[in-house]
Amino acid sequence: MKKNKSKAGFPFWSMTPEEVMLRLDTSSSGLSLSDVAMRKPKPVSPMRSALIREIFLFASQFKNPLTLLLLFALVFALFLEEYTESAIIFSMLFMSGMLGFYQERKATRAAEKLKALLVSKSRVKRENEIMAVPMQEVVVGDILLLEAGNIIPADALILELKDFFVNEAVLTGESFPSEKRAGKIPADSPLINRQNSVFKGTHVISGTATAVAVFTGADTFMGEIEAGLRVNMEETAFEKGINRFGYMLMRMALLIAGIIVFINIWTGKDALTSILFALALSLGLTPEMLPAVLTITLSSGAKRMAKKNVIVKKLSAIQNLGAMDVLCSDKTGTLSEGEVKVHSYVSISGQENTLIRKFAFLNAWYETGYPNPMDVALREQAVTDISGYQKVDEIPFDFIRKRLSIVVTKEGEGNIMITKGALKNIIEVSDKALMDDGRLVEIAQFHDKINQDFKKFSAEGFRTIGICYKDVTGDPLITKDDEVGMVFLGYVLLHDPLKADIREVIGGLKDKNVQLKIITGDNTLIAKNIAVQIGISPKKIISGKELHSLSDEAIVAKVDKMDIFAETEPSQKERIVRALQKRGHIVGYVGDGINDATALRAADVGVSVNNAVDVAKEAADLILLEKELDVLKDGIMEGRKTYQNTLKYIFITLSANFGNMFSMAGASIWLPFLPLLPSQILLTNFLTDIPALSIAADRVDEELLEKPRRWDIGFLRKFMMVFGFQSSVFDFLTFAVLVFVFRASPEIFRTGWFIESVITELLILFVIRTRRLFFKSKMGKFLFWSAILVIITVLVIPYMPFSTSLGFTAIPLEVLVTMLSIAIVYAWAGEMTKKILFKKLSY
Ligand SMILES: Nc1ncnc2c1ncn2[C@@H]1O[C@H](COP(=O)(O)OP(=O)(O)OP(=O)(O)O)[C@@H](O)[C@H]1O
Numbered sequence: 001m002k003k004n005k006s007k008a009g010f011p012f013w014s015m016t017p018e019e020v021m022l023r024l025d026t027s028s029s030g031l032s033l034s035d036v037a038m039r040k041p042k043p044v045s046p047m048r049s050a051l052i053r054e055i056f057l058f059a060s061q062f063k064n065p066l067t068l069l070l071l072f073a074l075v076f077a078l079f080l081e082e083y084t085e086s087a088i089i090f091s092m093l094f095m096s097g098m099l100g101f102y103q104e105r106k107a108t109r110a111a112e113k114l115k116a117l118l119v120s121k122s123r124v125k126r127e128n129e130i131m132a133v134p135m136q137e138v139v140v141g142d143i144l145l146l147e148a149g150n151i152i153p154a155d156a157l158i159l160e161l162k163d164f165f166v167n168e169a170v171l172t173g174e175s176f177p178s179e180k181r182a183g184k185i186p187a188d189s190p191l192i193n194r195q196n197s198v199f200k201g202t203h204v205i206s207g208t209a210t211a212v213a214v215f216t217g218a219d220t221f222m223g224e225i226e227a228g229l230r231v232n233m234e235e236t237a238f239e240k241g242i243n244r245f246g247y248m249l250m251r252m253a254l255l256i257a258g259i260i261v262f263i264n265i266w267t268g269k270d271a272l273t274s275i276l277f278a279l280a281l282s283l284g285l286t287p288e289m290l291p292a293v294l295t296i297t298l299s300s301g302a303k304r305m306a307k308k309n310v311i312v313k314k315l316s317a318i319q320n321l322g323a324m325d326v327l328c329s330d331k332t333g334t335l336s337e338g339e340v341k342v343h344s345y346v347s348i349s350g351q352e353n354t355l356i357r358k359f360a361f362l363n364a365w366y367e368t369g370y371p372n373p374m375d376v377a378l379r380e381q382a383v384t385d386i387s388g389y390q391k392v393d394e395i396p397f398d399f400i401r402k403r404l405s406i407v408v409t410k411e412g413e414g415n416i417m418i419t420k421g422a423l424k425n426i427i428e429v430s431d432k433a434l435m436d437d438g439r440l441v442e443i444a445q446f447h448d449k450i451n452q453d454f455k456k457f458s459a460e461g462f463r464t465i466g467i468c469y470k471d472v473t474g475d476p477l478i479t480k481d482d483e484v485g486m487v488f489l490g491y492v493l494l495h496d497p498l499k500a501d502i503r504e505v506i507g508g509l510k511d512k513n514v515q516l517k518i519i520t521g522d523n524t525l526i527a528k529n530i531a532v533q534i535g536i537s538p539k540k541i542i543s544g545k546e547l548h549s550l551s552d553e554a555i556v557a558k559v560d561k562m563d564i565f566a567e568t569e570p571s572q573k574e575r576i577v578r579a580l581q582k583r584g585h586i587v588g589y590v591g592d593g594i595n596d597a598t599a600l601r602a603a604d605v606g607v608s609v610n611n612a613v614d615v616a617k618e619a620a621d622l623i624l625l626e627k628e629l630d631v632l633k634d635g636i637m638e639g640r641k642t643y644q645n646t647l648k649y650i651f652i653t654l655s656a657n658f659g660n661m662f663s664m665a666g667a668s669i670w671l672p673f674l675p676l677l678p679s680q681i682l683l684t685n686f687l688t689d690i691p692a693l694s695i696a697a698d699r700v701d702e703e704l705l706e707k708p709r710r711w712d713i714g715f716l717r718k719f720m721m722v723f724g725f726q727s728s729v730f731d732f733l734t735f736a737v738l739v740f741v742f743r744a745s746p747e748i749f750r751t752g753w754f755i756e757s758v759i760t761e762l763l764i765l766f767v768i769r770t771r772r773l774f775f776k777s778k779m780g781k782f783l784f785w786s787a788i789l790v791i792i793t794v795l796v797i798p799y800m801p802f803s804t805s806l807g808f809t810a811i812p813l814e815v816l817v818t819m820l821s822i823a824i825v826y827a828w829a830g831e832m833t834k835k836i837l838f839k840k841l842s843y
């Protein structure tokens with residue numbers, strides 16, 4: 001509240017820079033370092049905050065409906081003074097919580113080290129020196145130096161600016177860049193009109209500015225919004241599936257539990273024990289270790305990715321990576337080396353030309369937009385003498401104009417405006433052309449020639465940019481509107497060779513059933529040329545211009561058939577991604593520019609590189625420390641493994657437990673006693689959870705990783721029905737044998753059934769984890785040994801002295817052998833069913 005008041009009392013946009021700086025006790029040369037130290041938000045002592053973080057992390061392991069059910073059961077058991085039950089439930093809770101906590105902590109620690117590399121820095125002026133500090137360390141009164149690609153670190157008042165455009169979509173929803181200018185704005189004007197100010201979280205599209213930071217952190221507009229909304233994390237398709245599935249199970253469990261309670265009470269059993277019995281059963285049905293399995297699979301996946309120099313910013317991105325079936329990529333640096341080299345400077349008549357060389361150099365030398373490989377290449381060129389030149393003005397590059405203008409001056413030469421950019425966009429603003437002999441001619445007569453040249457260069461694999469100029473001595477300060485009536489000079493041919501292994505990389509992705517689509521701002525001809533080189537059909541290409549004329553629906557209809565999108569504007573990149581998603585694809589996007597940020601955000605998996613602009617890095621889910629598509633293939637495999645192992649866990653919980661519940665309900669009707677004591681049910685659950693957890697690290701058969709797979713709840717339901725039914729059949733067989741053949745006492749009955757159900761669950765785990773014959777698929781070490789250990793434990797427990805306190809008894813050998821035989825036949829039946837089921841549902 002107080003903060004709001006202070007903001008209302010400080011409408012800095014309606015004040016002059018001097019007033020604001022006076023009030024903030026700062027100056028244009030920046031704060032002193034001692035001032036900065038005083039203004040830094042006081043850190044909570046690092047020790048304590050680390051401890052608090054750990055506690056939070058631990059607590060966060062319990063914040064899902066499944067563990068809540070466990071907690072509820074625990075309280076209930078304690079209330080009934082059933083201490084064995086309580087102890088077992090508590091162990092289960094603790095085990096799942098600890099494991100999740102431990103794994104996640106290990107993973108976050110590894111990730112944090114890498115994330116430190118990712119810290120976005122802001123340039124500030126302090127004690128009259130320019131320095132780069134982590135974005136969060138900007139303090140009130142800091143003088144900010146902003147340039148294209150930066151994320152703005154604070155709410156600030158602009159002091160000076162040059163062609164400064166900011167994208168404020170995060171705050172205003174307006175995706176068109178808003179132009180900033182200096183000067184006072186009425187205090188009551190809405191945020192969108194405060195052109196003299198910038199706001200935290202928005203980003204610079206082009207140009208440069210200095211500004212004084214007025215509000216930081218939670219005091220900013222962004223901070224207010226975040227506090228209000230608690231930034232709603234979007235769920236991935238996978239998470240949605242899991243959650244829906246979890247709720248479905250809960251509903252079913254509750255329903256069946258209700259029926260069981262009813263039957264038991266109706267048949268005259270003790271009401272409270274019946275409730276506890278039903279509660280224990282519904283715990284059995286719920287995949288209570290699912291959260292832990294998920295965290296473990298994901299975080300160990302993230303760790304393995306880190307070893308391959310991939311930083312996973314958002315864990316769930318790994319799942320999406322596995323499910324991804326279309327990968328969109330920009331061109332420069334992904335397909336190509338990204339190290340652009342200048343090949344030549346060519347005039348219309350085809351001659352190497354030194355004036356073009358000089359002008360291109362001047363333009364690149366003085367431009368101040370965000371770093372791009374073309375200007376780097378041009379600046380590297382040794383050049384004829386440019387001493388004596390001075391920069392007068394600039395209009396930075398943007399992805400709509402695709403041009404960049406610089407005004408330079410030199411004694412005796414007046415002021416010259418030099419513009420370079422995409423060839424089309426240069427021709428657009430030129431009406432004359434300069435010949436080698438110095439003549440100026442109408443450009444119109446050369447349009448065909450230029451087109452042909454361009455085709456020729458592109459076919460040879462060159463990226464061509466155009467250069468033009470005009471004399472602006474009369475009015476050397478320019479705006480975008482001055483880009484007209486210029487004199488065309490010629491071409492700069494640039495070379496950006498494709499990566500040597502790009503064909504194999506793309507082939508590799510294709511083998512994994514991920515389709516690559518190229519979305520580039522570059523020219524159609526070049527894109528075609530590249531398509532041919534990497535083995536994509538050059539026919540499946542569409543240009544940004546054509547996209548413009550299409551409605552969203554029309555794009556959706558078309559998007560599948562196209563492999564290359566050329567000459568696109570930034571907003572079209574996002575449109576394409578969304579259209580692909582509407583077609584039902586899970587879409588990845590790789591990009592590193594300002595123009596990629598919205599597409600990165602829209603994609604299911606956004607991938608960027610470490611030297612990308614801040615906005616792109618911020619928007620991405622994964623960061624590659626080296627821009628190699630090949631590592632993505634490893635990531636895709638990780639994602640698919642995660643998915644498969646999660647699915648295994650679900651399969652096993654479903655088939656074994658669902659059948660169990662059914663059988664229990666049945667058994668309750670005709671047995672005069674409870675088929676298992678609540679504590680025994682919990683113990684069964686606990687024991688089978690141990691191997692189930694190690695599924696997280698299980699090996700996965702190669703054939704299961706071949707294509708992206710989706711969460712398919714319909715399939716799960718069928719799977720559950722079939723295997724549940726089968727397991728019930730065997731349960732009833734077991735009951736019948738125990739009651740009619742062995743005339744078992746309640747203790748023997750329960751012990752026999754305990755052994756049978758734990759062992760069948762483990763055997764069926766071996767069966768279900770693969771589609772091959774179970775012994776033909778190699779198992780994860782952990783899984784194998786933990787299963788063996790549990791089997792031994794189960795066989796030993798009844799013969800231990802403490803077994804009576806658990807309600808077990810030493811069963812006769814023939815009962816034991818019969819139970820084991822039933823389990824083996826059951827596993828064999830599972831093999832058969834599995835084969836038929838997978839084939840029939842072709843999943
Ligand atoms: N600094 C610059 N100076 C002049 N022209 C430029 C500059 N940057 C880009 N262009 C022009 O704009 C076009 C589009 O830019 P760019 O190729 O970077 O887009 P993109 O979508 O990021 O492409 P890519 O897929 O290669 O990453 C370029 O082909 C070039 O003609």
Ligand SMILES: [Mg+2]
Nearest residue numbers: 330332592593
């Ligand atoms: Mg790019």
